[in-house]
Amino acid sequence: MRLQNVCDRWLPWAAGCGMIIALYCIFLVAPTERDQGIVQRIFYFHVSSAWTAFIAFGTVAFTSGCYLWSGKERYDQVAQSAAEVGVLFCSFVLITGPIWAKPIWGTYWQWDPRLTQTLILWTIYVSYLMLRAFGGRDDLVRRWAAVLGIFGVIGIPIIIVSVRLLPGIHPAVLMTKEGTSGLPDPRMRLALYVTAFAFLLVFTWMVHLRTRLQRVADRIAMMQADLRAG
Amino acid sequence: MLAILWKDLRIEWRTKEMLTSFGMLAVLLVLTLSFAHEAVAGPEHSGRVAGALWVAFVFAGMLGIQRSLLLERENECVSGLLLSPVDPGEIFLAKLLANVAMLALMQLLILPLAVVFMAADVGGHLGTLVLVMGLGNLGFAAIATFFAGVAARTRSREVMLPLLILPLLLPLVILAVKATGAVLDGGGVSDVGPTLTYLVAFDVMYCAAGWLLFEYVVRE
Numbered sequence: 001m002r003l004q005n006v007c008d009r010w011l012p013w014a015a016g017c018g019m020i021i022a023l024y025c026i027f028l029v030a031p032t033e034r035d036q037g038i039v040q041r042i043f044y045f046h047v048s049s050a051w052t053a054f055i056a057f058g059t060v061a062f063t064s065g066c067y068l069w070s071g072k073e074r075y076d077q078v079a080q081s082a083a084e085v086g087v088l089f090c091s092f093v094l095i096t097g098p099i100w101a102k103p104i105w106g107t108y109w110q111w112d113p114r115l116t117q118t119l120i121l122w123t124i125y126v127s128y129l130m131l132r133a134f135g136g137r138d139d140l141v142r143r144w145a146a147v148l149g150i151f152g153v154i155g156i157p158i159i160i161v162s163v164r165l166l167p168g169i170h171p172a173v174l175m176t177k178e179g180t181s182g183l184p185d186p187r188m189r190l191a192l193y194v195t196a197f198a199f200l201l202v203f204t205w206m207v208h209l210r211t212r213l214q215r216v217a218d219r220i221a222m223m224q225a226d227l228r229a230g
Numbered sequence: 231m232l233a234i235l236w237k238d239l240r241i242e243w244r245t246k247e248m249l250t251s252f253g254m255l256a257v258l259l260v261l262t263l264s265f266a267h268e269a270v271a272g273p274e275h276s277g278r279v280a281g282a283l284w285v286a287f288v289f290a291g292m293l294g295i296q297r298s299l300l301l302e303r304e305n306e307c308v309s310g311l312l313l314s315p316v317d318p319g320e321i322f323l324a325k326l327l328a329n330v331a332m333l334a335l336m337q338l339l340i341l342p343l344a345v346v347f348m349a350a351d352v353g354g355h356l357g358t359l360v361l362v363m364g365l366g367n368l369g370f371a372a373i374a375t376f377f378a379g380v381a382a383r384t385r386s387r388e389v390m391l392p393l394l395i396l397p398l399l400l401p402l403v404i405l406a407v408k409a410t411g412a413v414l415d416g417g418g419v420s421d422v423g424p425t426l427t428y429l430v431a432f433d434v435m436y437c438a439a440g441w442l443l444f445e446y447v448v449r450e
Contacts, residue, residue: 068446111264116404123258123397130254130393134247135384143446144380151373151398154439158432159401 011205018198022048025191042100044191048199049092050118056086056203057125057153064149067142073218076142079149081210083128085203090122117159124152251389258396262288265403279348280410284366284403286340288396291333291370296391298329299378312448322375322444326437329371337363351414358422359413365429366406372436373398380447398436405429 026044059082067075097115098108109115128148135141242248266281311321341363373395381391409425 068443119261120397120400123261123400126254127393127397130251131380131384131390134251134390140383143449147380147443147446148377148394150443151376151436151439154435155398155401158428158435161428161431 007205007208011201011208015198015201015205018194018201022191022195022198025194039100039103042096044195046093046096046100047192048196049089049096051196052199052203053086053090053093053118053121055200056082056089056207057121059207060086060125060128060149061153064146067146068150073142074215076146077211077214077218078207079146080132080214081207083125083132083149084210085206087122087125087129088206089199089203090118090125093118094122113160120159121152121156124148124155128152251393255389255392258392262396262400262403265400266407275348276351276414277407277411279344279414280407282348283340283344283410284407287333287337287366288370288399288403290336290340292374292392292395294332294336295329295371295374295378296381296388298332299382318445318448319441321448322440323437326371326375326440329375330367333367333371334364337367355413359410362406362409362413362422362426362429365426365433366402366410369402369406369429369433369436370399372433372440373402376436376440376444376447379444402429402432405432 022044026041060079063075063079063082066072067079097118101110102108128145131145131148132141135144263285266285267278312318374391377394378391381394384390405425405428409422409429412422412425
C-alpha cells in the first residue's frame with residue numbers, strides 16, 4: 001500500500017505541473033511551423049493523446065490476460081479503468097485530428113490508414129465499455145470483457161496491414177519515409193516529449209483514481225450481495 | 231397517455247441504455263457502410279458490387295448466427311454440452327463449422343442475385359472468387375460464433391452482438407471487399423495475393439483465439 005500512498009499524494013501534483021510545463025513548451029518554447037502556422041500546435045496534444053491511448057489499450061490487453069490467468073479482481077479493475085481512460089484519449093485523437101485536418105487537408109476526414117486504424121480501435125474499446133455497462137457485474141462479464149480486450153489487441157496487426165491497402169496522406173511524425181525527422185526543430189521535439197510525458201502522468205493518475213473507485217464499487221456490490229443472502 | 235409517454239422518456243433519460251446502445255449501433259452501421267462503399271471500394275462498379283455483397287453478408291449472417299445460438303439457449307443445450315466430456319475448444323470448432331456451412335449456403339444465394347441485379351461479372355475467375363468468399367466466411371463465422379454465446383446472455387442481447395463484433399469485423403470487411411472487387415474486375419489469384427494472405431492470417435488468428443478462449447466464455 002506504500003505505492004498507493006505515494007500515488008495519492010504526489011501524482012496529482014506531478015501531473016498538474018507536467019501539464020503546465022507542457023503548455024509552456026507548446027506555446028512559448030516551440031516555434032510556429034512555417035507552412036501550417038499556429039494550427040500545427042494542436043499536433044502536440046494530438047500525438048501525445050495517441051501514444052497515451054495506445055499505452056492504455058496495451059494495458060487493457062495485458063491486465064485482461066493476467067485476469068484470465070490468475071482470476072484476481074485487481075487486474076480486472078485496472079483493465080476496466082485503462083479501457084475507459086484509453087477511450088477518452090482516443091476520442092481526443094479523433095477530435096483534434098479533424099480540427100487540424102480541416103485547414104490543412106481541406107476536409108475533416110480522409111480514409112487514410114492511420115485515421116481508419118485509430119477509428120477501428122476506438123470502436124473496439126467503446127464496445128468493450130458497452131459490454132461492461134450492459135452485461136452486469138458478475139464474474140462472467142469480467143471474463144467476457146477480458147476476452148474481448150485480448151481479441152481487440154490480437155487484431156491490431158491485421159488492422160495495420162489491412163488499412164495499408166487504403167491510400168495514405170497522414171504526415172509522418174518522427175521518421176519520414178526518407179529517414180529524416182518529421183520535426184526539424186529540436187525545440188519542437190522537446191515540446192512533444194514533454195507533452196507526451198505529462199499526458200502519461202495524467203493517464204496514470206486517472207487510471208489510479210478510477211481503479212480505486214472501481215474497487216470501492218466492487219466491495220459495495222459484494223456487501224449488498226452478502227446482505228441479500230442474509 | 232401522456233403519463234405513459236412521460237414515464238418512458240424518463241426511464242430512458244435515467245438509464246440512457248437505449249440511447250447509448252442504439253446510438254453506438256447506428257454509428258457502427260454507418261461506419262461499416264462507409265467502409266464498404268467509400269473507403270475501400272472507390273468509384274468503380276466492381277467495387278460497389280463487392281461492397282454491397284459483403285454488407286448484405288455481414289448483416290444477414292449476424293442475424294442468422296444469433297438465431298442459432300438463441301435456439302440452443304432456449305432448450306438448455308449449452309449446459310448439456312458443457313456437461314459432456316468434450317473440450318470447450320472442440321464445441322467451438324463444431325459450432326464454427328456448422329455456421330460456416332450455413333453462411334456458405336447464404337453466399338450461394340446472394341451471389342447469383344449480384345449477377346442478375348448488379349451485372350457482376352463472375353465468369354472470369356470463379357475459383358478465386360469462391361476462395362475469397364470462403365475465407366471471408368470463415369473469419370466472419372469465427373468472430374460471430376465466439377461472441378454470439380456472449381451476447382445471448384447479456385441484458386440487451388439483440389443489440390449486443392453487432393456492438394461486439396462489428397468493430398472486430400471492420401478489418402475483414404476492408405480485406406474482403408478489396409479482394410472481391412479485384413476479382414470482379416478480372417483479377418486472378420496473383421492479383422489478390424497479399425490480400426488473400428492477410429485474410430488467411432485473420433482466419434487463423436481468430437479461429438485459434440476462439441478455440442483457446444471459448445472455455446472462458448461458456449463456463450458458468
